[in-house]
Amino acid sequence: MAKDARRKDDSGETPSGPGISVRNLRVNYGEREILHCISFDVPAGETLVILGGSGSGKSTLLRTLVGLEKPSAGEIWMRDKNFAAMSDAERDALRKKLGMSFQSGALFGGMTVGENVALPLHEHTPLDESTIEIMVRLKLDQVGLSGFEDYMPAQLSGGMKKRAAIARAMAMDPEMLFFDEPSAGLDPIIAAGIDELILKLKKAFRITIVVVTHELASAFLIADRMILIDKGNIVAAGTPEELRASEQPRVRQFLDRVPEPELTGEIDYLQMLTGEDPPPHK
Amino acid sequence: MALTYNIGEATIEGLAYVGSLARLTGGAARSIFIDPFRGRRFRLSRAVHQAMSVGVEAVPIVSLISFFVGTILALQGAYQLRKLGAMQLVAAAVAIVITRELGPLMTAIMVIGRSGSAFAAEIGTMKVNEEIDALETMALEPIHFLVAPKFLAMILMMPCLTTWADFMGVLGGGFFGVMSAGFTWGSYFRATMDALVLRDIVTGLIKSVMFGIVITAVGCREGFATGLGSEEVGRSTTSSVVKSIFLVIVVDLIFTAIFYFTAPS
Numbered sequence: 001m002a003k004d005a006r007r008k009d010d011s012g013e014t015p016s017g018p019g020i021s022v023r024n025l026r027v028n029y030g031e032r033e034i035l036h037c038i039s040f041d042v043p044a045g046e047t048l049v050i051l052g053g054s055g056s057g058k059s060t061l062l063r064t065l066v067g068l069e070k071p072s073a074g075e076i077w078m079r080d081k082n083f084a085a086m087s088d089a090e091r092d093a094l095r096k097k098l099g100m101s102f103q104s105g106a107l108f109g110g111m112t113v114g115e116n117v118a119l120p121l122h123e124h125t126p127l128d129e130s131t132i133e134i135m136v137r138l139k140l141d142q143v144g145l146s147g148f149e150d151y152m153p154a155q156l157s158g159g160m161k162k163r164a165a166i167a168r169a170m171a172m173d174p175e176m177l178f179f180d181e182p183s184a185g186l187d188p189i190i191a192a193g194i195d196e197l198i199l200k201l202k203k204a205f206r207i208t209i210v211v212v213t214h215e216l217a218s219a220f221l222i223a224d225r226m227i228l229i230d231k232g233n234i235v236a237a238g239t240p241e242e243l244r245a246s247e248q249p250r251v252r253q254f255l256d257r258v259p260e261p262e263l264t265g266e267i268d269y270l271q272m273l274t275g276e277d278p279p280p281h282k
Numbered sequence: 283m284a285l286t287y288n289i290g291e292a293t294i295e296g297l298a299y300v301g302s303l304a305r306l307t308g309g310a311a312r313s314i315f316i317d318p319f320r321g322r323r324f325r326l327s328r329a330v331h332q333a334m335s336v337g338v339e340a341v342p343i344v345s346l347i348s349f350f351v352g353t354i355l356a357l358q359g360a361y362q363l364r365k366l367g368a369m370q371l372v373a374a375a376v377a378i379v380i381t382r383e384l385g386p387l388m389t390a391i392m393v394i395g396r397s398g399s400a401f402a403a404e405i406g407t408m409k410v411n412e413e414i415d416a417l418e419t420m421a422l423e424p425i426h427f428l429v430a431p432k433f434l435a436m437i438l439m440m441p442c443l444t445t446w447a448d449f450m451g452v453l454g455g456g457f458f459g460v461m462s463a464g465f466t467w468g469s470y471f472r473a474t475m476d477a478l479v480l481r482d483i484v485t486g487l488i489k490s491v492m493f494g495i496v497i498t499a500v501g502c503r504e505g506f507a508t509g510l511g512s513e514e515v516g517r518s519t520t521s522s523v524v525k526s527i528f529l530v531i532v533v534d535l536i537f538t539a540i541f542y543f544t545a546p547s
Contacts, residue, residue, distance in 0.1 A: 068415050068418060091421075093421075095420065098419065104411055119420070119422075123323075123421075168416075
């Protein structure tokens with residue numbers, strides 16, 4: 001990971017070009033720190049997969065990258081600007097260059113699929129109605145949903161909702177795309193279709209992509225680089241091959257699907273209940 | 283000591299709540315009245331859509347309830363006035379109570395039930411489904427996109443609905459007057475017009491606008507405060523109704539007092 005880094009920790013060096021560079025990122029929910037000093041880079045045009053178990057902090061990291069959570073410390077560099085320290089107007093301007101596909105799709109239930117895709121175009125571009133209609137058809141065609149413009153989100157299957165959400169995320173021709181659990185809750189065939197779509201979009205548009213998932217098959221198929229998050233820390237980072245070959249115990253446990261060991265000792269159990277370190281043995 | 287602490291804590295919480303309503307209202311006012319002059323589009327179509335839902339679709343139920351309230355008011359008034367031999371004052375009593383108080387208040391309570399709760403449920407469901415987050419990632423400010431059209435619709439529709447409710451209330455009173463108090467429709471409306479002054483109607487309409495602002499602010503605020511999970515949507519909907527009714531009564535008291543103390547003697 002280090003050899004591709006655009007910016008070294010605390011070096012003060014200015015990053016260049018598109019892509020994402022995260023430095024010493026900390027995120028708190030109230031008093032509790034969820035992410036502890038996270039740093040990584042996503043070179044332009046590459047796909048980073050953020051792996052991690054439930055509650056590891058990977059979704060919080062993604063939400064922070066798109067500005068839905070405010071970091072308590074650290075920097076997020078995108079397009080040569082620190083996203084974490086921008087004014088609201090600057091953040092909105094940058095967000096027009098980002099696309100986000102949510103786990104649930106987050107399509108607006110009161111709008112048709114076409115209206116969902118057209119929404120950012122209506123709000124942020126001076127395009128006329130007929131041009132927007134053509135753009136909507138084009139975006140829906142790119143995700144394999146031609147002819148579904150007039151369907152309501154409730155009439156779509158889970159996989160189709162995800163595709164429609166991707167079409168909406170692509171509406172403004174973003175430079176960076178973020179996916180939260182793109183294949184969660186889908187059967188293996190539909191999930192493979194979504195993976196295929198992500199690869200197709202990356203190849204066609206050279207977009208920087210960040211995917212949060214815990215689906216290993218999907219992760220190894222689409223990733224150029226991966227990071228594994230555990231309890232708010234990056235425990236491993238590298239290419240899919242490097243992660244596969246890693247002997248790091250937490251990586252092996254995650255990749256080999258080994259359950260957490262049961263608490264056997266009296267002190268371990270006491271520690272779990274109290275959340276405090278065990279007393280020193282005399 | 284604990285009592286003082288609890289009172290202090292409740293007061294601070296109450297003020298913080300009113301502050302959050304004021305912030306929401308201020309944000310919506312900026313979107314409606316200032317942003318269009320700074321080149322930020324405000325889509326009137328959304329406000330029109332909301333106005334149809336808040337105003338036009340509420341006309342049947344507002345008509346029916348206002349008519350019944352007018353009739354009830356005439357019956358209750360007649361019960362006392364009959365003893366004094368002043369049945370001819372029924373029309374005046376109904377007209378003044380309806381236009382100054384019950385027309386705006388009953389309309390507000392119906393709008394709370396129909397629209398305030400719907401605002402909380404709509405925004406709450408959007409929050410649970412990550413749609414509010416989706417708006418933000420698309421650089422669409424939820425207050426500009428969701429809240430401002432509701433405020434504009436409510437500010438325009440509440441006086442219209444209240445005027446209609448006033449008319450239906452008077453009609454309801456007239457129904458009793460004509461059937462049981464010796465009025466004709468013509469004499470009843472003449473007595474109503476003689477009893478009313480413009481101030482009665484205007485104060486009622488001013489209150490209706492304030493009620494509309496309170497209902498929208500509370501409905502949207504409770505929607506945004508919805509936690510995770512579908513049961514939270516139900517909680518925020520219920521909470522919006524209870525808090526709206528309470529705050530509408532408080533605002534009613536404040537404005538009634540202002541109008542009383544500023545009335546020319």
